[in-house]
Amino acid sequence: MRSFRKIKEAVATRLMAFLTVSSSLIVFFMITGLYVRSRPILSVHSLSELLFSSSWHPLRGEFGFLPFIVGTLWITGTAVVIAVPLCLFTAIYLSEYAPSRIRALFAPLIDLLAGIPSVIYGIWGLLAVVPMIKNQLAPVFGVFSTGYSILAAGIVLAIMIFPVIIHVSLEVLQSVPGEMREASLALGATSWQTVKTVVLRRARPGIIAAVVLGFSRAFGETMAVLMVAGNVARIPGSVLDPAYPLPALIANNYGEMLSVPLYDSALLLASLWLLVVILLFNVCSRLILVRVERSVL
Amino acid sequence: MSFKPHIRVENLNVYYGKEQALKNITVNIPDRKITAIIGPSGCGKSTLLKSFNRLLDPVDHVRISGRVFVDQEDIYDSKVDVTRIRKKMGLLSQRPYPLPMSIYDNVAYGPRLHGIRNKKTLNEIVERNLKISSIWNEVKDRLNTPASRLSIGQQQRLCLARGLAVEPEIILGDEPTSALDPKSSQRIEQRFIELKSEYTIVLVTHILRQAKRLADYVLFMYLGELVEHGSAEEIFSNPKQEMTKEYIGGTFS
Numbered sequence: 001m002r003s004f005r006k007i008k009e010a011v012a013t014r015l016m017a018f019l020t021v022s023s024s025l026i027v028f029f030m031i032t033g034l035y036v037r038s039r040p041i042l043s044v045h046s047l048s049e050l051l052f053s054s055s056w057h058p059l060r061g062e063f064g065f066l067p068f069i070v071g072t073l074w075i076t077g078t079a080v081v082i083a084v085p086l087c088l089f090t091a092i093y094l095s096e097y098a099p100s101r102i103r104a105l106f107a108p109l110i111d112l113l114a115g116i117p118s119v120i121y122g123i124w125g126l127l128a129v130v131p132m133i134k135n136q137l138a139p140v141f142g143v144f145s146t147g148y149s150i151l152a153a154g155i156v157l158a159i160m161i162f163p164v165i166i167h168v169s170l171e172v173l174q175s176v177p178g179e180m181r182e183a184s185l186a187l188g189a190t191s192w193q194t195v196k197t198v199v200l201r202r203a204r205p206g207i208i209a210a211v212v213l214g215f216s217r218a219f220g221e222t223m224a225v226l227m228v229a230g231n232v233a234r235i236p237g238s239v240l241d242p243a244y245p246l247p248a249l250i251a252n253n254y255g256e257m258l259s260v261p262l263y264d265s266a267l268l269l270a271s272l273w274l275l276v277v278i279l280l281f282n283v284c285s286r287l288i289l290v291r292v293e294r295s296v297l
Numbered sequence: 298m299s300f301k302p303h304i305r306v307e308n309l310n311v312y313y314g315k316e317q318a319l320k321n322i323t324v325n326i327p328d329r330k331i332t333a334i335i336g337p338s339g340c341g342k343s344t345l346l347k348s349f350n351r352l353l354d355p356v357d358h359v360r361i362s363g364r365v366f367v368d369q370e371d372i373y374d375s376k377v378d379v380t381r382i383r384k385k386m387g388l389l390s391q392r393p394y395p396l397p398m399s400i401y402d403n404v405a406y407g408p409r410l411h412g413i414r415n416k417k418t419l420n421e422i423v424e425r426n427l428k429i430s431s432i433w434n435e436v437k438d439r440l441n442t443p444a445s446r447l448s449i450g451q452q453q454r455l456c457l458a459r460g461l462a463v464e465p466e467i468i469l470g471d472e473p474t475s476a477l478d479p480k481s482s483q484r485i486e487q488r489f490i491e492l493k494s495e496y497t498i499v500l501v502t503h504i505l506r507q508a509k510r511l512a513d514y515v516l517f518m519y520l521g522e523l524v525e526h527g528s529a530e531e532i533f534s535n536p537k538q539e540m541t542k543e544y545i546g547g548t549f550s
């Protein structure tokens with residue numbers, strides 16, 4: 001009887017260990033798989049040609065990814081520029097000024113935003129943001145825009161990355177020891193002076209990590225962006241122009257255009273870049289956060 | 298003992314939520330003397346100390362009634378500028394918390410807040426206060442390195458210099474030597490003895506021997522109440538309350 005329980009214990013432990021290892025190995029297999037499958041295009045075109053050519057004509061065998069890369073960067077950049085100040089002030093308010101009651105109410109509420117499926121954000125973008133840009137914003141600047149634009153995608157994305165940036169920044173701000181604030185206040189600083197020169201300075205690495213995390217989330221987001229960005233494979237000239245971000249390219253075309261030679265390989269190469277870039281960003285921000293935690297202890 | 302009071306506390310009550318941390322405290326703190334606040338853990342020593350420079354204000358759910366006068370001014374009056382009150386007092390906490398900046402900037406932080414921009418004036422202030430805090434020789438060649446690299450003992454002396462740089466009248470210390478090794482503690486104590494000719498010093502301490510070494514005046518607290526207060530001589534050699542006797546005799550701690 002006892003030995004049977006011991007065997008169960010041993011099996012369960014091994015099984016769980018195996019599952020843990022294999023789930024982290026998946027990333028490794030994915031990268032290898034993507035690399036193997038994208039080799040065909042790399043044997044025809046050089047990497048720099050693929051990265052820096054803006055001529056995207058798969059039927060003619062031209063696979064310049066520049067418009068998509070630029071589109072992704074513009075959209076992500078717009079989202080980060082919108083999100084960072086708003087998130088920072090929210091986190092600062094919640095951490096430094098709000099009574100604990102308010103913090104206890106709003107912090108989970110903001111986290112809840114993270115659970116909304118991205119297609120819902122996309123629909124909201126279609127119904128609210130796109131018409132607003134088309135009818136109100138573009139005319140103000142005297143330009144025509146269909147509304148499907150970098151700005152629309154940036155706004156939708158900004159809201160999607162609010163929770164992660166606010167959550168992480170809030171945690172980082174809360175990890176600044178109260179005595180450090182007291183030390184500054186005791187010297188006659190106001191709350192705002194204390195936040196600006198002591199709390200934010202101390203929290204800076206962690207806040208940078210929060211932003212990088214938000215950036216990498218925005219970089220890879222597909223569904224919502226695909227719905228509102230317009231998806232035109234041209235290098236955009238302004239935020240009111242449409243753009244075609246990399247994840248949208250992959251989602252729209254993989255499985256459809258595979259009769260075109262090398263198309264499949266090109267899309268998998270794009271997927272590989274996306275994966276590697278996002279992994280890098282994530283690893284960087286986690287490393288910073290681990291260091292921040294250590295320095296607090 | 299009759300003396301000129303620097304801080305006067307009248308019927309002070311402090312509540313954290315429903316819990317009452319200070320019960321109807323009335324006491325005078327003598328000018329240019331070292332006053333020690335002693336008592337067992339959780340009796341409200343830190344709370345009383347923080348009430349002197351309104352550091353209880355940012356605490357959640359805190360409720361304060363009664364009055365505290367500093368230089369005859371009611372610091373809890375709604376018209377009072379809190380930053381001006383706080384500037385009158387330098388604070389040393391249990392563990393030193395240098396600000397996340399260089400040694401120089403730590404000391405210059407306060408003066409800069411209060412509008413001193415002149416480089417030469419700032420240099421003088423920094424040097425003078427680091428010297429008073431007897432840390433100048435150890436740091437003069439690395440003023441621009443982060444303060445967090447100093448040893449704990451050095452950090453506490455830096456914090457003293459930082460507090461003195463805003464030219465306070467009062468020094469508040471909440472167990473300022475409890476994280477320090479004996480040698481560093483001794484240096485801080487030595488500073489206090491020298492500084493009391495110019496400053497009113499209020500010291501929370503767990504260490505009875507430290508109170509005996511330093512204090513001119515003693516407050517003994519228990520469970521939020523001020524049980525007894527008087528000159529150090531009175532309290533240590535001839536306490537009136539049974540409770541004080543027991544605490545000083547070491548029957549409980």
Ligand SMILES: Nc1ncnc2c1ncn2[C@@H]1O[C@H](COP(=O)(O)OP(=O)(O)OP(=O)(O)O)[C@@H](O)[C@H]1O
Pocket residue numbers: 313316318337338339340341342343344345356
């Ligand atoms: N921020 C706070 N919120 C709620 N209760 C608090 C808070 N700070 C202190 N208290 C409570 O008030 C009482 C007095 O605390 P205080 O820190 O003043 O005691 P103390 O005498 O300084 O103790 P110690 O010697 O351990 O530092 C304690 O019961 C404590 O639990």
Ligand SMILES: [Mg+2]
Pocket residue numbers: 342343344471
């Ligand atoms: Mg205390």
